[in-house]
Amino acid sequence: MIERDQVLHVARLARLRLSEEEVETMVGELSGILEHVDRIGSLDLEGVEPTSHVVALENVLRADEPRPSLPRDVALASAPEPQDGAFRAPSPQAE
Amino acid sequence: MPELEAVIGLEIHVQLATKTKMFCGCELSFGDEPNVHTCPICLAHPGVLPVPNEQAIRYALQIGLALGCEIAPRSIFHRKNYFYPDSPKAYQISQYDIPICGAGRLGDVRIHRAHLEEDAAKMVHVGSSGRIHGSGASLVDFNRGGTPLVEIVTEPDLRGAPEAAEWARLLRETVRQLGVSDVNMEEGSLRVDANVSVRPAGSEELGTKTELKNMNSFRFLQRGVEAELARQRELVEAGGTVEQETLHFDPASGSLTSLRSKEEAHDYRYFPEPDLVSLAPTEEMLREARESLPELPAARIERYKAIGVPADVALTLATDPRTAGYFENVVEAAGGIEPRVLANWVTGELAAALRQAEVDGGAADSRVSPGAMAALVRMVGEKKISHGSAKIVLAAMVLEGGDPEPIVEREGLAQMSDSGELEAIVEQAMADNPDAVARVREGNDKAIGAIVGAVMRETKGRADGGEVNRLLRERL
Amino acid sequence: MTDLLSLTALEAHEAMVAGDLGAEEYTAAWREAAGGDELNAYLWRDEGGKEAAAIAVERDCVAPIAVKDIFTTEGVPTTAGSRILEGYRPPYTSSAVRKLVEAGAPILGKTNMDEFAMGSSNENSAYGPVLNPWDRERVPGGSSGGSAAVVAGGLAPWAIGTDTGGSIRQPAAFCGIVGLKPTYGAISRYGMIAFASSLDQCGPLTRTVSDAALLLGILQGKDPCDSTSVGIEGGIALPGREDLSGLRFGVPAELRGDDYDSDVRAVFEKTLRKIEELGGEVAEVSLPSSEHGISAYYVIAPAEASSNLARYDGVRYGMRAGGDGDLVEMYEATRSEGFGPEVKRRIMLGTYALSSGYYEAYYGQAQKVRTRIAEDFSGAFGTVDFVVTPTAPSVAFGLGEKTDDPLAMYLNDFFTVPMSLAGIPAISIPAGLAEPEGGGTRLPVGFQIASPAFSEQKLLDAAYALEQGIGFDARPGGADA
Numbered sequence A: 001m002i003e004r005d006q007v008l009h010v011a012r013l014a015r016l017r018l019s020e021e022e023v024e025t026m027v028g029e030l031s032g033i034l035e036h037v038d039r040i041g042s043l044d045l046e047g048v049e050p051t052s053h054v055v056a057l058e059n060v061l062r063a064d065e066p067r068p069s070l071p072r073d074v075a076l077a078s079a080p081e082p083q084d085g086a087f088r089a090p091s092p093q094a095e
Numbered sequence B: 001m002p003e004l005e006a007v008i009g010l011e012i013h014v015q016l017a018t019k020t021k022m023f024c025g026c027e028l029s030f031g032d033e034p035n036v037h038t039c040p041i042c043l044a045h046p047g048v049l050p051v052p053n054e055q056a057i058r059y060a061l062q063i064g065l066a067l068g069c070e071i072a073p074r075s076i077f078h079r080k081n082y083f084y085p086d087s088p089k090a091y092q093i094s095q096y097d098i099p100i101c102g103a104g105r106l107g108d109v110r111i112h113r114a115h116l117e118e119d120a121a122k123m124v125h126v127g128s129s130g131r132i133h134g135s136g137a138s139l140v141d142f143n144r145g146g147t148p149l150v151e152i153v154t155e156p157d158l159r160g161a162p163e164a165a166e167w168a169r170l171l172r173e174t175v176r177q178l179g180v181s182d183v184n185m186e187e188g189s190l191r192v193d194a195n196v197s198v199r200p201a202g203s204e205e206l207g208t209k210t211e212l213k214n215m216n217s218f219r220f221l222q223r224g225v226e227a228e229l230a231r232q233r234e235l236v237e238a239g240g241t242v243e244q245e246t247l248h249f250d251p252a253s254g255s256l257t258s259l260r261s262k263e264e265a266h267d268y269r270y271f272p273e274p275d276l277v278s279l280a281p282t283e284e285m286l287r288e289a290r291e292s293l294p295e296l297p298a299a300r301i302e303r304y305k306a307i308g309v310p311a312d313v314a315l316t317l318a319t320d321p322r323t324a325g326y327f328e329n330v331v332e333a334a335g336g337i338e339p340r341v342l343a344n345w346v347t348g349e350l351a352a353a354l355r356q357a358e359v360d361g362g363a364a365d366s367r368v369s370p371g372a373m374a375a376l377v378r379m380v381g382e383k384k385i386s387h388g389s390a391k392i393v394l395a396a397m398v399l400e401g402g403d404p405e406p407i408v409e410r411e412g413l414a415q416m417s418d419s420g421e422l423e424a425i426v427e428q429a430m431a432d433n434p435d436a437v438a439r440v441r442e443g444n445d446k447a448i449g450a451i452v453g454a455v456m457r458e459t460k461g462r463a464d465g466g467e468v469n470r471l472l473r474e475r476l
Numbered sequence C: 001m002t003d004l005l006s007l008t009a010l011e012a013h014e015a016m017v018a019g020d021l022g023a024e025e026y027t028a029a030w031r032e033a034a035g036g037d038e039l040n041a042y043l044w045r046d047e048g049g050k051e052a053a054a055i056a057v058e059r060d061c062v063a064p065i066a067v068k069d070i071f072t073t074e075g076v077p078t079t080a081g082s083r084i085l086e087g088y089r090p091p092y093t094s095s096a097v098r099k100l101v102e103a104g105a106p107i108l109g110k111t112n113m114d115e116f117a118m119g120s121s122n123e124n125s126a127y128g129p130v131l132n133p134w135d136r137e138r139v140p141g142g143s144s145g146g147s148a149a150v151v152a153g154g155l156a157p158w159a160i161g162t163d164t165g166g167s168i169r170q171p172a173a174f175c176g177i178v179g180l181k182p183t184y185g186a187i188s189r190y191g192m193i194a195f196a197s198s199l200d201q202c203g204p205l206t207r208t209v210s211d212a213a214l215l216l217g218i219l220q221g222k223d224p225c226d227s228t229s230v231g232i233e234g235g236i237a238l239p240g241r242e243d244l245s246g247l248r249f250g251v252p253a254e255l256r257g258d259d260y261d262s263d264v265r266a267v268f269e270k271t272l273r274k275i276e277e278l279g280g281e282v283a284e285v286s287l288p289s290s291e292h293g294i295s296a297y298y299v300i301a302p303a304e305a306s307s308n309l310a311r312y313d314g315v316r317y318g319m320r321a322g323g324d325g326d327l328v329e330m331y332e333a334t335r336s337e338g339f340g341p342e343v344k345r346r347i348m349l350g351t352y353a354l355s356s357g358y359y360e361a362y363y364g365q366a367q368k369v370r371t372r373i374a375e376d377f378s379g380a381f382g383t384v385d386f387v388v389t390p391t392a393p394s395v396a397f398g399l400g401e402k403t404d405d406p407l408a409m410y411l412n413d414f415f416t417v418p419m420s421l422a423g424i425p426a427i428s429i430p431a432g433l434a435e436p437e438g439g440g441t442r443l444p445v446g447f448q449i450a451s452p453a454f455s456e457q458k459l460l461d462a463a464y465a466l467e468q469g470i471g472f473d474a475r476p477g478g479a480d481a
């Protein structure tokens, strides 16, 4: 159903690192789930409109009026690594 | 080998000049301390939800209408998923298969689409080199994160670097005149990326394109595209193939660096944003957007040409709507004077006088009122002062404002009306310049200039050039 | 003291308003009761009632409440049951909690839950499982297991939870209390930590239908912070219906299969007869696409979750690991250490379903099934007022019983998922007790009633009449009714 390579690719996309054991388990579990889910693949749903969500609203907008921002110390209070009033993150190697 | 033709398309990100961000109430700012314009929403704290800014939708509609785009009866937002520290939710709310503005055109270039999205945050790379490669860390400032953007994508209709830069200027002018953005390239409120490829002239197929990122001036845009076209031509002519990649142009060295990620190709996993409902511009929203459109450069040029303004002067005025407005006020104040003459005065002598005086801002901001400007041109037309004197008066008006008449009087610049006095000066000048008189009589017409000059010096420019010429010719 | 705790939230409210009950004394009694939590149901308790300024009420006149730890509370730990948010104190308060505070309901504490609301047993909490007050060897259901357990276990008069595919109704059924999932859009989602945005909905877990109505009345409403919120027109009144005459209850033919517990089925059939006794009519309806509900749900919910949970990246808040490496290393270390196995499984599933080449086959197709399921319900509501099913195919199962088989766990949502996909309201009320397979203490069975979008008032009225007719009064640890 789902191959090991696909599991590794998807884990990469999702920024998850899986141990060798987790990869094995994941291949089995995802395959089982997908086998069940794949039943909808054979349904003829030609011409059926997809439902993104059930709310029948349009144009729910906000007036362009400023609201108070957070004090900077509050904004940074939860940061794992604040530095010079900013959020520090490791640098991308090659992006 | 057939000649290689350039094929260029542009992607322009326009930051909208709303008061607040796209999906939260934080104020937009430029150049403030980092992270002073953030809230749980634009920091993507758990549980927050976006609510779109009404004004951003209005501005997007105005841009769409100005570019002649079809407005989608119903458009939706999508999530574009990718991990990067400048993207707090790890997805950008953007539009995907149903953008708010569809196909349109500006000048000779077709618009593919224009859509709404939110801007990323600013990252400052810290570490040894200050460059991305090999640096230790980045500091993220979310002030800019969530700024509303309209991304305009053209069809690949441009055929050269100068054309691309020229068209980008027209686009900037158009967006600027809508008043929906500051369109400042250095500050990043207008960002231009170029998709560049080459193909054998006459071919219909598109070659493999490269993407040039964020050139922050029109000059750099032109130079960057030129450099990339040269690189691609050389490569293809040598039998090589162009590889699809993203390039960064360094204006200092003129070099192009690949920004291509070593990782697998991006897979943005777009899907409809479930936190937002669809946008369906109502008749009223569209009417409001249509009514708020100012006259755009292309239309203004046509209108000025129709009243006799030369094409190049019309273009100058169209790209400067404030001066154009000033010009129109002068036309109104001047009554019957030809707009062509007034336009030349406004874009020529007045602009020169402002430059000379090192006054900041254009005619509309100057001390010269449209009424005073019109009065001055009228005095010249009625031969009350000479053209030369008018320039002196104008220089004074730029500095002190007010009407021209008192300045003319004060400086004694009124045109010499006593033709007896002028005749005497003319005859004296002929007497003082016998050589010139002789040469003119021998058929060297140009030599008359020396005698005219002597008259003008003597009259301090108060003499009418035409009258001086007439008197001289009578006597020669 | 025990007397005070035996009052329903509505009774307490009315007594407080009438001046017969001192709010402070009443709230203090509940704070003390909550302090005796042996079920691991609370993750945080506001012991003095003064710890957190942002959730302090001006005047308590509504029964104190337990809040699922998925709702943000300014300055108060909010973890969504995840390690990745351990120690996180949000800088803002959710709209639902704000409404409770404004109504005068003191917050007793934050309740344990399956990590990011993913689970049907509460065993996916990073802070350990919640025990079912009826049998501590069994699960309370999930993901709002903590909220269900505190109400059933006498640790709170009432609670709020969230329901994405059954996360209020199923634990309510397993714990023998009332759980209501309102219409999508009835209550603001602002500040409710997102699992699957197009499905998530806040709702009450209470002892009685009347309490659920009182709580829904407080919580519902359009919120400018949630552009998908609508509110319930006309608000919610307390239910008072005595019988079910003139009402038609549809039993889906497709859900009537015998692949669920016979004891649960017996309680369900008995309840159908009770409906008829009360003057209601029971008919069969057809929901042909509902059998694909689980498949569609386990594509849509993980897909949205994979995106919603991408923000936990170790940059702005929450846990960070692998700080010495490069960016990708930090992301991967943080997320791999911060998320539990079920969350990772669903992120993987959802990422896969959205990835290039698979979108149409999975996400696109699931959204179409969703359309079909909603159409099925609209069709059914053309002939009946309500659709009824058992809430869950079994009574509460044993701790650890299904943890090795994710698909078996997912199939537990079989009866509740279709209503979530259709966005319609559904309530679970306790209908009786049944012996679990393999024997043991008799455990509660839930009866689910669903109705058209925004018809909560009608739903609560009918549920109230049925509740009175059933007269369920069993309590954990006590004798059967």
Ligand SMILES: [Mg+2]
Binding pocket: B117, B151
């Ligand atoms: Mg873009």
Ligand SMILES: [Zn+2]
Binding pocket: B021, B024, B025, B026, B037, B038, B039, B040, B041, B042, B043, B146
């Ligand atoms: Zn903000």
